[in-house]
Amino acid sequence: MIGLDKDGRRLWLLGKNGALEGRRFDVKGPVYRIGSDVHNDLVLPYSSDAKASAFHAEIHAVDDGFELVCVSKGMLLNGKAVSKAMIQDGDLISFGPGGPRLSVLCEPLLVPGIADHVELPETKVSRALKKKGHDTMIAEAVAMVREARGSHHSGQTTLIMRDLVLQALHKSKRKHRAWIGLLLGALVVVTLGAISMIASVRLEKENLDGHIAQLEQELVEVDDPKRVDELLLELEEYERKARKLQRTMLYELGARDAEHDFVEAEIRVLLEIFGAERYVVPVEFVEQVRVYLQRYQSRDRRHVERLLNEYGEQMAIVRNILAQYNLPPDLAYMILVESAFLEDSRSHAGAAGIWQFMPPTARSYGLVVDATVDERFDFEKSTHAAARYLRDLILEFGSGNSVMLALAAYNTGPTRVRREVRKIEDPIRQRNFWYLYRKHALPKETREYVPKIFAALIIGRHPARFGFTPSIAI
Secondary structure, three states, X not given: OOOEOOXXXXXXXXXXXXXXXXXXXXXXXXXXXXXXXXXXXXXXXXXXXXXXXXXXXXXXXXOOEEEEEEOOOOEXXXXXXXXXXXXXXXXXXXXXXXXXXXXXXXXXXXXXXXXXXXXXXXXXXXXXXXXXXXXXXXXXXXXXXXXXXXXXXXXXXXXXXXXXXXXXXXXXXXXXXXXXXXXXXXXXXXXXXXXXXXXXXXXXXXXXXXXXXXHHHHHHXXXXXXXXXXXHHHHHHHHHHHHHHHOOHHHHHHHOOHHHHHHHHHXXXXXXXXXXOOOOOXXXXXXXXXXXXXXXXXXXXXXXXXXXXXXXXXXXXXHHXXXXXXXXHHHHHHHHHHOOOOOOOEOOOOOEOOOOEOHHHXXXXXXXXXXXOEHHHOHHHHHHXXXXXXXXXHHHHOOHHHHHHHHHHHHHOHHHHHHHHHOOOOOOOOXXXXXXHXXXXXXXXXXXXXXXXXXXXXXXXXXXXXXXXXXXXX
16 A cells, blocks of 8 residues: 555655645555546646646555656656656655645654553653643643644644653552543543544545546536436535535534635635525636635735735725625626736727726727727726626626626627527526536636636635735725
8 A cells, every 4th residue: 555655654745835735635545646637646736837737647655665757747856857756755746837846744653552662752742741730731632633633743643642641640649540541541542533533524525526526527528418417416416415524523623624615615605695506616616716816826916915005995996886786896806807907908809997898898888989088997987887797797697606607708708608508408407607617618718717706806805814914994
């Protein structure tokens, strides 16, 4: 089994940047595959900038350790291009310049009861426990276990619990040591049992996510309308099971990925604001949102800062205008995607202004666009026109899951969206953005535009979480 080497150490991969940052992956199976395709063991997030291929690398267990094999070009090990190499603790695997980075982590597999006579090194836990009485030691140790698990150091659980027992016995009088040993031993058993159950929940969640990803991939490839309906029904069932699992206490205690769950939760909140009723969205969509969240914190950071600081007052006005038309005020952050308030913002296609209106659309919504006057650059007039346009698109394409159709139409034009909608076989199940997204029926630019809008809205709703400080409350 690939997860252990000849010295009994466990192999992990730890994400170092982008959507994978801070996430920890347990390397298991005879061959562990890494790439951007959903059928890999470790699926790298999609990005137009990343260099990861669909099936990029594999890790094999060999007699003397772990061997990394490059299936596609462009992989770096500790900054050097390799095709095949042994890996060890501390190594850094990179998938091209600007691509995902993973560090290698090998940890000893600690088992309760072995090496009982080995003196444990003094640790932060030991020093802390020496200062505590018995009435607080258990609570402190449990808190430390949770902290270790939250910091992706779950392998320290046994060491912490063992440390607790030894310190308690050392502090106790001889006649009480047996009772304390029994009680703390029971605590160890209960704690390890809970950890085992949490691991089981995590595995069940991973299996459900894997089934959902496979169904979504098949939806992209299949053309038979009957099979499409079957896949949609099966997808709904797996989504129902995943929703039920995420509501359990064990999932909340240890199986949840706080950062990933935050992004998914925010997407669901926005969908609820739009009137949509859906638990999960396609995996690719969520990963795209995460990619653009990362981009807005890095290379496009200056655009976010301009929006939130230099144009904070204007953004507050935009929110008020949108509310006048009974539109969600958070749609104001569409400006980040459209123009970021760049002066004289124009596209190669002829769109212009903070809302990037094309001349015919601008004129149809009352803006003057001629040789001498261009009201697309008039802040308030163009915002009122954009609000009316968004309202009409939502009224045409429907609320709920179809609001994203309206957003897609804002980018690619309503004519293109209407044409794709009319190709749909089942108007009840398939007339929504998610179906067209999964089938890749919309242009690539539009498929990226909608998750980019969601990323902008999430940052606008939680600027401090992403390292931004608005000049005024928006």
